[in-house]
Amino acid sequence: MDMGFWFYMLVIALLLPTTPMVIGAIFRKTSPRDINMLVGYRTRRSMLSKKTWVFAHAYCGRIWLYSGLVLLPTVLIAMLCVIGQDTDTVGWVGASLLALPIMVIIGSVIATERALKKNFDPWGH
Numbered sequence: 001m002d003m004g005f006w007f008y009m010l011v012i013a014l015l016l017p018t019t020p021m022v023i024g025a026i027f028r029k030t031s032p033r034d035i036n037m038l039v040g041y042r043t044r045r046s047m048l049s050k051k052t053w054v055f056a057h058a059y060c061g062r063i064w065l066y067s068g069l070v071l072l073p074t075v076l077i078a079m080l081c082v083i084g085q086d087t088d089t090v091g092w093v094g095a096s097l098l099a100l101p102i103m104v105i106i107g108s109v110i111a112t113e114r115a116l117k118k119n120f121d122p123w124g125h
Contacts, residue, residue, distance in 0.1 A: 009093075016102075017067070017104075021071075021072070027058065043116075048120070048124025059115050063104070071101060078097055079097070
């Protein structure tokens with residue numbers, strides 16, 4: 001078993017939930033100052049008004065933060081379970097773990113858009 005590959009997969013698997021978790025912690029407290037097309041949670045609904053912009057960042061940020069807090073130990077435990085295994089096993093487990101944060105990001109967009117629709121009219125009021 002190549003421990004270098006296991007360590008590489010561990011780092012990558014931990015980075016994916018960590019990144020949205022850190023961004024989520026920031027967005028929970030503050031959103032980018034101005035509504036823009038480059039930085040932040042950018043959807044048609046979130047960009048309707050300053051209120052929807054701030055709400056979307058706080059709502060999605062909370063999901064990303066708490067999901068990351070759950071995914072980090074999950075990923076770590078799963079990778080510890082395959083320490084010393086062959087490269088194929090480590091690769092398959094690591095690749096499978098990469099799907100978790102992607103599903104969280106997709107789910108967070110769906111949840112945030114539903115919350116925006118529920119809490120604001122079509123004009124962002």
